[in-house]
Amino acid sequence: MSKKVYSISINGKVGLNLHDLNNEKSEGNQLTTRNVTITDGAGKLATVNAISGDMLKHIQSSHLFKIAKEDENLALCEGCKKFDANRITIDDQFDEFTKNADNKAEIVDKMLEMCTLDDTEGILITNNNKNIGRDSTVEFGWVVAIPEQFNSDNLFHVKYSDLDKSEGSGKNEGQNIFYRPINSGQYAVVNNLEVARIGYNDISKEYALDSEEIEARYKALLKSVMMSFYSPEGAMRNTQAPHMTSFEGVVSVSYSSVPAPTISALNSGYNEEIKSIAKTLNSIGENVELKEFNSMSEFCKVIEELINNTVPYGI
Numbered sequence: 001m002s003k004k005v006y007s008i009s010i011n012g013k014v015g016l017n018l019h020d021l022n023n024e025k026s027e028g029n030q031l032t033t034r035n036v037t038i039t040d041g042a043g044k045l046a047t048v049n050a051i052s053g054d055m056l057k058h059i060q061s062s063h064l065f066k067i068a069k070e071d072e073n074l075a076l077c078e079g080c081k082k083f084d085a086n087r088i089t090i091d092d093q094f095d096e097f098t099k100n101a102d103n104k105a106e107i108v109d110k111m112l113e114m115c116t117l118d119d120t121e122g123i124l125i126t127n128n129n130k131n132i133g134r135d136s137t138v139e140f141g142w143v144v145a146i147p148e149q150f151n152s153d154n155l156f157h158v159k160y161s162d163l164d165k166s167e168g169s170g171k172n173e174g175q176n177i178f179y180r181p182i183n184s185g186q187y188a189v190v191n192n193l194e195v196a197r198i199g200y201n202d203i204s205k206e207y208a209l210d211s212e213e214i215e216a217r218y219k220a221l222l223k224s225v226m227m228s229f230y231s232p233e234g235a236m237r238n239t240q241a242p243h244m245t246s247f248e249g250v251v252s253v254s255y256s257s258v259p260a261p262t263i264s265a266l267n268s269g270y271n272e273e274i275k276s277i278a279k280t281l282n283s284i285g286e287n288v289e290l291k292e293f294n295s296m297s298e299f300c301k302v303i304e305e306l307i308n309n310t311v312p313y314g315i
Contacts, residue, residue, distance in 0.1 A: 005218075005253055005306070006313045009260035010191040010225070011270060012249015012293070013146065017184040019242030021232060022051040033152060033181035038144060041267065046147035049183045053140040056191075059232060060138060061121045064224035068116045073216045077115035088118045089127055098127040105204040107132055112199055112208040116217050120198060137197045138221070141190035146266060150185025188265035189249070191225065196257070196313035211315035218312040226303040230296050247296040250274050253306070255287040257313075 022034040036050040065083045068074035077088040088094050088111055101107050111134065112119050122136030198217050199209035207214065232242065250271050252260040261277040263270040271292070278288040293299040 002309060002311045003255050004313045004315070005195045005255060005310045006257055007195055007254045007260040008193040008306070009252045009262040010189065010193075010229075010249065011252070011262050011265060011274060012247060012299075013186050013188050013265040014143070014229070015186055015244065015246035016232075017243040017245060018182055020181050020183060021242065022055050023181070031180050033183060035152075036142060036144065038147070038266065040147070048145040048147055049150055049152050049185065050145060051143040051187070053142050056140040056143060056228065056232075057121070057136075057138065060140070060224050060228040061117060063227040063231075064120065064220060065117060067220045067224055071216070071220065073213070074116045074220055075114055075213075077111075077118060080115050080117040087123050088115050089123070089125065091115075095127045098125070098130055104130075104132050105201055108134065108201045108203055109208040112201060116220065120217060120221050135197075135202070137194045138225070139192040139194070141264070143187045143189050144264075144266060145183070145185045145187050150183065150187070152181060152183045154181050186246075189229075190262060190264055192260070192262060193221065193225065195221075198312050199314055207314045214312050214314050219307050222303050222307050226300055230300060244296065247299055248294045249292070249299075251291040251293065251299075251302050251306075252278060253289045253291065253310075255289065256285075258286050258288070261288065 020031075020033060024032045024034045034050055034052065035047050037045055037047045039045050062083070065076075065080065068076050069081070077094060078091040079087040079089065084090060091114065094110065094114060097110050098107055101110070107125060107130065111123065111125060118134060120137045123134045125132040125134070195218060198221065199207050199214040201208050209217075229247065230244075232244075249265065252262065252274055254260040258281055261274045261281070263273040263277075267273060275290060278290050281288045291302045291305075293302055
């Protein structure tokens with residue numbers, strides 16, 4: 001019998017080289033990479049390169065959209081069929097339903113029934129003066145460079161043109177120069193999946209879908225997460241696709257109603273901390289399993305095993 005998964009947490013560090021997946025702004029001919037300031041356990045501050053969780057969430061939802069488009073068992077609302085950011089709020093059928101529906105639980109049930117993306121990725125329903133939130137089942141933290149294990153540069157580039165610079169007409173026709181950032185390093189990643197909430201109505205506290213639909217969405221979600229890590233889309237990939245050289249970490253899986261343990265790889269002892277937490281939880285009657293990986297291929301194998309050998313908590 002397949003184990004039922006309550007939650008999953010992916011914690012590790014990934015080696016990315018020569019990338020510029022996330023930028024802050026552009027001023028003149030200078031593109032500015034995204035940096036954040038973090039603190040270690042001793043309170044020491046460091047400013048490091050980072051990729052926002054918003055970017056990772058967009059990448060993952062894009063993969064899930066493509067998976068759902070090819071699988072007739074994964075329902076999509078009209079908005080999500082076009083990968084429109086407004087999602088189900090622009091679906092005429094759903095909009096018509098909300099006109100005469102005042103019960104929030106019934107509206108959420110309808111949303112869950114109609115769309116895989118709105119179920120798993122979250123949505124704020126605002127149709128017909130409604131205000132009903134659906135929290136995402138997927139959580140991404142910032143992908144953060146580990147202090148003293150990264151480097152950022154700004155490289156000089158020239159747009160080639162047969163026109164002299166002086167011949168330009170203000171339409172960016174002539175030859176010009178610009179600067180583009182480039183980053184390399186070891187990055188901490190944190191990703192949590194609230195598996196038990198797939199198909200679950202947080203208002204009525206009941207599942208709105210049958211077991212087959214919930215399981216199909218669970219497997220698609222896992223697949224989209226796997227694809228997000230081995231194929232990280234983002235800015236500047238046309239000429240600065242990242243060289244991914246390593247991926248190591250721990251996938252923690254909870255089979256009882258406790259969150260899967262998570263500790264950031266910004267803590268050098270994160271894997272031992274997670275092991276200790278899991279041991280403590282198991283000693284008090286919970287059921288948590290850890291799956292370590294030391295490469296991208298091993299990580300993909302872990303996800304494959306979860307897809308083939310487990311089911312979501314709600315079935």
